[in-house]
Amino acid sequence: xxxxxxxxxxxxxxxxxxxxxxxxxxxxxxxxxxxxxxxxxxxxxxxxxxxxxxxxxxxxxxxxxxxxxxxxxxxxxxxxxxxxxxxxxxxxxxxxxxxxxxxxxxxxxxxxxxxxxxxxxxxxxxxxxxxxxxxxxxxxxxxxxxxxxxxxxxxxxxxxxxxxxxxxxxxxxxxxxxxxxxxxxxxxxxxxxxxxxxxxxxxxxxxxxxxxxxxxxxxxxxxxxxxxxxxxxxxxxxxxxxxxxxxxxxxxxxxxxxxxxxxxxxxxxxxxxxxxxxxxxxxxxxxxxxxxxxxxxxxxxxxxxxxxxxxxxxxxxxxxxxxxxxxxxxxxxxxxxxxxxxxxxxxxxxxxxxxxxxxxxxxxxxxxxxxxxxxxxxxxxxxxxxxxxxxxxxxxxxxxxxxxxxxxxxxxxxxxxxxxxxxxxxxxxxxxxxxxxxxxxxxxxxxxxxxxxxxxxxxxxxxxxxxxxxxxxxxxxxxxxxxxxxxxxxxxxxxxxxxxxxxxxxxxxxxxxxxxxxxxxxxxxxxx
Amino acid sequence: xxxxxxxxxxxxxxxxxxxxxxxxxxxxxxxxxxxxxxxxxxxxxxxxxxxxxxxxxxxxxxxxxxxxxxxxxxxxxxxxxxxxxxxxxxxxxxxxxxxxxxxxxxxxxxxxxxxxxxxxxxxxxxxxxxxxxxxxxxxxxxxxxxxxxxxxxxxxxxxxxxx
Numbered sequence: 001x002x003x004x005x006x007x008x009x010x011x012x013x014x015x016x017x018x019x020x021x022x023x024x025x026x027x028x029x030x031x032x033x034x035x036x037x038x039x040x041x042x043x044x045x046x047x048x049x050x051x052x053x054x055x056x057x058x059x060x061x062x063x064x065x066x067x068x069x070x071x072x073x074x075x076x077x078x079x080x081x082x083x084x085x086x087x088x089x090x091x092x093x094x095x096x097x098x099x100x101x102x103x104x105x106x107x108x109x110x111x112x113x114x115x116x117x118x119x120x121x122x123x124x125x126x127x128x129x130x131x132x133x134x135x136x137x138x139x140x141x142x143x144x145x146x147x148x149x150x151x152x153x154x155x156x157x158x159x160x161x162x163x164x165x166x167x168x169x170x171x172x173x174x175x176x177x178x179x180x181x182x183x184x185x186x187x188x189x190x191x192x193x194x195x196x197x198x199x200x201x202x203x204x205x206x207x208x209x210x211x212x213x214x215x216x217x218x219x220x221x222x223x224x225x226x227x228x229x230x231x232x233x234x235x236x237x238x239x240x241x242x243x244x245x246x247x248x249x250x251x252x253x254x255x256x257x258x259x260x261x262x263x264x265x266x267x268x269x270x271x272x273x274x275x276x277x278x279x280x281x282x283x284x285x286x287x288x289x290x291x292x293x294x295x296x297x298x299x300x301x302x303x304x305x306x307x308x309x310x311x312x313x314x315x316x317x318x319x320x321x322x323x324x325x326x327x328x329x330x331x332x333x334x335x336x337x338x339x340x341x342x343x344x345x346x347x348x349x350x351x352x353x354x355x356x357x358x359x360x361x362x363x364x365x366x367x368x369x370x371x372x373x374x375x376x377x378x379x380x381x382x383x384x385x386x387x388x389x390x391x392x393x394x395x396x397x398x399x400x401x402x403x404x405x406x407x408x409x410x411x412x413x414x415x416x417x418x419x420x421x422x423x424x425x426x427x428x429x430x431x432x433x434x435x436x437x438x439x440x441x442x443x444x445x446x447x448x449x450x451x452x453x454x455x456x457x458x459x460x461x462x463x464x465x466x467x468x469x470x471x472x473x474x475x476x477x478x479x480x481x482x483x484x485x486x487x488x489x490x491x492x493x494x495x496x497x498x499x500x501x502x503x504x505x506x507x508x509x510x511x512x513x514x515x516x517x518x519x520x521x522x523x524x525x526x527x528x
Numbered sequence: 529x530x531x532x533x534x535x536x537x538x539x540x541x542x543x544x545x546x547x548x549x550x551x552x553x554x555x556x557x558x559x560x561x562x563x564x565x566x567x568x569x570x571x572x573x574x575x576x577x578x579x580x581x582x583x584x585x586x587x588x589x590x591x592x593x594x595x596x597x598x599x600x601x602x603x604x605x606x607x608x609x610x611x612x613x614x615x616x617x618x619x620x621x622x623x624x625x626x627x628x629x630x631x632x633x634x635x636x637x638x639x640x641x642x643x644x645x646x647x648x649x650x651x652x653x654x655x656x657x658x659x660x661x662x663x664x665x666x667x668x669x670x671x672x673x674x675x676x677x678x679x680x681x682x683x684x685x686x687x688x689x690x691x
Contacts, residue, residue: 177658194652194659197634197659198654198658198659201654245658361550361551361592362551362628365628365629365660366629366655366656366658367629368629368630368655368656368683372571372586373569373571395630396629396630396631396655396656398656399656400656423591427569427588428588428591429569429571429586429588429593430586430593431593432592432593433591433593434591435590435591436590436591436592437591438591439590439591466590466592467550467592468554470589470590470592470594471548471550471554471589471592471594472554472556473568473589474548474568474587474589474592474594474596475546475548475554475556475558475596476546476558476562477568477570477585477587477589478544478546478548478570478585478587478594478596478597478598479544479546479558479559479560479598480560480561480562481570481572481585481587481598482544482560482583482585482598482599483544483560483561484560486570486572486585
């Protein structure tokens, strides 16, 4: 810690999108200068404009920009940054960045490289948790020999022992990448290869392993913070059961239906895992909670999670502020310890929905495109962590997350009401998003009742009737707009110019709710 | 919200033919004049190539995004009749499969001349860090394969033609 009370003078943010903006905001609040990095397609994006300085680190593909350790470290050295915050994804859990920081005399805001080795490799984490008596989801503890066709029979035998259906998971994985659910032995070899390819592309490590699929389980995770002096605390749990493709869509804190004893038990398991691997800084221990209440350890994500905000809203802490203090060597503050004490008896409820450029009618397939109009909601208890704006091009180079809408209220019912209200206020045009799913979800009886499992989406989400009903209303709206003579823009927009694209003005006749817009030919329409 | 009438807009009275895009496009005749449902966004899109065809709208309802074209139903019927008389024939025998997302072709699982079943995996595309399988929409014979493994593709690129 510096004499002036700031943990650092200048920090480099090795990320993009909403998380880069969120980290830069924390820096500004703490009087710390921020340095953004950007690829060519991200030049001029909000995180670049919000930072005090910005450094170009390469072309659009992440493998040539955000994933290049040397470029990131070089950018930090050339700008005099004392520390690097990796955000989530990209290099956040790669020991290579943490090691390069140590070598360059830069502080890595996260665990020690050795801890990243231990936790980032899910297989190591499984062995470590198992060793301290934390129940681990049954499966393999060594990587599957994907590259050896002669070993196929032994992998299938192993899977039979674990019991189908099995999950193929990436040892270096996170966010569901490199993961496949396999129902039958015949499908296993192909799934191993596909998962390994995906893992190789996403993480640069194609190691995969097998894990039993626990039926009708909930995904519940524990937020952890540890300081450099060995103190580790749990700051509450989050239920992240509502997922598609093993990626989270909705997260909430606390987990619905848990009592205080169950919370304490789960938090203690998380702390045990963290202690076993010598955690420092922020991490999350993920568990599957079976219908009988048994909690099985899945993995630890040794970084800030996408959904950290719900814990912030319930605990009142700013986890990024705490990360920066911890990285500067400060012990956990009294305020953090008090929040940990209260974590099993929360007095608020927070919910986050991830708004992504995906089509909920087509299996949440990613749909790149250009945002037309973006009007996020506001008002009491609403937090928006976003990065898009009118005219933002959302390409295929990075993940499709556009924004996180978070709400907090005194209890879950009011949080749901607030979420519904916020979704009503939100306007996004030009690009299909996951909003229709969220609007459906807030009224869905099973979700409202807290009847959750990781099968929630396949069990309950049937987009066809919802979308068809909306299509009929859309037809009526289009006919009314046509009859009313809703005008096309008087000034044509030239292709390739961006300022006027997707920036519709409210109709001059004062017909509120109507938008007349000039925009480039849409590229994300249904292919003919 | 106040009802908007067609009076004074220069539009013909009578029903409108609306086509809403989607995997199965919705075609409806709607008689305007009932006013506007709340909670939705409508944006007029520029005409294609400046041609005086049907009016185009982007409509967002409950977060669902649609593109719709609108013209008078009478005019739509005239155009359809003209098209029929013109003898335009639908080339229904061939199906062109186009890229639904931009990305990179990871594997090509089929070759020209191969018979495929409906639902069979044709190729896989990596986009937004995920591998997405492209499946055969129907049974048939592969007439053409337009891409190679490793190739970068754009939205709408021709991938495979099934005859």
